[in-house]
Amino acid sequence: MEILSQFINSYFLWRDPMIVGAVTGAICGFLGVYIVLRRIIFVSATLTQISSFGVALSFYLEGIGLTIFSSLIGPFALSLFLTIIAAAFYALKRDFSRISREGVIAFGFLLASGGVIILGDRITKGAHDISTILFGSAVVVDPIDVYLIPGVAILAFVIHLIYYKDFIFVSFDTESAKLFKYPLRRLNALLLITVALVVAVSTRALGALPVFALLALPALSSLYLTEKLKLLFVFSIIIGILSAVLGYFFSFILSIPTGASITVCASIIFILSAGWRQIRFSI
Amino acid sequence: MTELIKLENVAIGYEQDPFVDFINLSIEKNQFWGVLGPNGSGKTTLLKTILNLISPVSGTVFFHNELVFGYVPQNEKFDPIFPISVCEMVSMGRYSRVKPGRRLSNIDNEIVMRSMDSAGISHLKDRTFSSLSGGEKQRTLLARAIAGEPNILVLDEPTASVDIKGEAQIMELVRNIQTESKLAVLMVSHFLKTVSEFSDHLILIDKDSNTFLSGTKIEVLQKESLDKFFGLNLNLD
Incomplete structure (x- = not known):
């Protein structure tokens, strides 16, 4: 009880990170439904790593004295640029000769992960920031993120509201979409670019690990809870928000890293959802 | 007679590798x-060429200006992870x-509701x-x-995963x-009996012998052509 009142009294400390986390949880939960249904969870892992690589590269360029370059291309802009390029590549390029698509996705993930670790090792200034980017220990967020992340989330949500039927159609039945002359490549690219945009802004604020967790786990949990498509989106948004809010709460009261706390909360909800389904079908 | 689709000297196949050519239909x-x-x-492959999902290796496919396809793919192709309801599925048409x-x-x-009524599935509309x-x-x-109010219905093995009773019901529904x-109907099937009972025109295709035969049922259902296609000594009496 005392911990709770201490938590409530310190609202000025957690208010902004909680807002950013909850909005990220909501939009990642929403977009995660497409990622899970299209069976491209590993694409989201790769995009979060590439986004991290963009931030790390920006820090590195600044560290070696390319200040003019880094002021023109800040961590967010470089991360956004690289993530969108990667998303467009995965959406548009389908034929990789003898190599499967999964193989190319794994290549992107591994290259970006290796790059982040190498750059992290070379960065003298901002080493702490690299750790934050990867694992999300952000108890304090940049004030601009309080406006930027909800702004990007609203933009992504509006795009999805307009193209809801089309995104579902091209994800579910590519052949019929082609038969009806739907612009398949453009719609797929737009869908993944909205994911890239959200990943780029939220990775910088929360870290790669919690963003990946919020993209995958709420939607997976929701699949255990409902068999209705629209409810799947609603549940996934709610679980995304819940994971982020509980993650921040436990991070605050237990003094544990925020990103890991969000990830574990989302994982616990996933286990509970799986248990709920097991009970429901065994009765 | 209104010509909906016309194939002129078409060769079908993948990546410039034709396996049946000189198709006229x-x-x-x-x-x-x-x-x-x-x-x-x-x-x-022929079906996908007619649907314009893949390009012919050579030759030309002409489509009527107002051609709208109604396509029934094989139902196994849909990923069961998608919780799509029957109503949402029909709406996609x-x-x-x-x-x-x-x-x-x-x-x-x-129109979606009417289509579900016609197919006798209104009671299933909320089912996954x-x-x-x-x-x-x-x-x-x-x-x-x-x-989709099509003018041609294209069916790929519509009775492949159903029992005999279900097959009869589906074929009756198609006929109705x-x-x-x-509509024009183009139906791919493994079952000679089903196809010959409901069709008025037939296509026999075999890429191993690069053979394509088309015409009215009477023209195509000759002992020689069936023996050649199925490698059987059939008795048509």
């Missing part, structure tokens, strides 16, 4: 075409007439597609195909839809 309104051939004979970024109008929704039986899935896919809407 004309599909007209109100005709019922059956496509027969052994496994791996090129039936699906209407997307042939609704551009990206637009929503279905009230009229579109009425993946939870249906083989026959119910096929009826749903038929409702989806007619929701064709009669009521005066």
Whole structure:
């Protein structure tokens, strides 16, 4: 009880990170439904790593004295640029000769992960920031993120509201979409670019690990809870928000890293959802 | 007679590698075409070429200006992870007439409901597609195909995953839809009996011998051609 009142009294400390986390949880939960249904969870892992690589590269360029370059291309802009390029590549390029698509996705993930670790090792200034980017220990967020992340989330949500039927159609039945002359490549690219945009802004604020967790786990949990498509989106948004809010709460009261706390909360909800389904079908 | 699709000296195949060539075919309104051939004979490739999903290796495919396809794919191709309801599935058939970024109008929704009624699946509208039986899935896919108010119905093995009773019901439904809407039908099937009973025109295709034969049922169902295609000594009496 005392911990709770201490938590409530310190609202000025957690208010902004909680807002950013909850909005990220909501939009990642929403977009995660497409990622899970299209069976491209590993694409989201790769995009979060590439986004991290963009931030790390920006820090590195600044560290070696390319200040003019880094002021023109800040961590967010470089991360956004690289993530969108990667998303467009995965959406548009389908034929990789003898190599499967999964193989190319794994290549992107591994290259970006290796790059982040190498750059992290070379960065003298901002080493702490690299750790934050990867694992999300952000108890304090940049004030601009309080406006930027909800702004990007609203933009992504509006795009999805307009193209809801089309995104579902091209994800579910590519052949019929082609038969009806739907612009398949453009719609797929737009869908993944909205994911890239959200990943780029939220990775910088929360870290790669919690963003990946919020993209995958709420939607997976929701699949255990409902068999209705629209409810799947609603549940996934709610679980995304819940994971982020509980993650921040436990991070605050237990003094544990925020990103890991969000990830574990989302994982616990996933286990509970799986248990709920097991009970429901065994009765 | 209205010509809906015409193939002129078409060669079908993948990546400039034709396996059946010199295909000439004309599909007209109100005709019922059956496509027969052994496994791996090129039936699906022909179907996809006619649907304009893949380009012919050579030759030309002409389409009527106002051609709208109603397509019934094999139901196994849909990923069961998608919790798509029967109503949502049938609504997708209407997307042939609704551009990206637009929503279905009230009229579109009425047509969707009518299509489900015609296929006898209105009571299943809230069920998840993946939870249906083989026959119910096929009826749903038929409702989806007619929701787009097509002038040709293309069916890929519509009775492959149903029992004998279900097969008869689906074929009756296809026949009723064709009669009521005066559609052309193009149906791929493994079953010679089903195809020969319902079709008035037939296509026999076999890529191993690079053979393509088409015409009226009487023209095609000759002992010699069936013996050649199926490698059997058939008795047609």
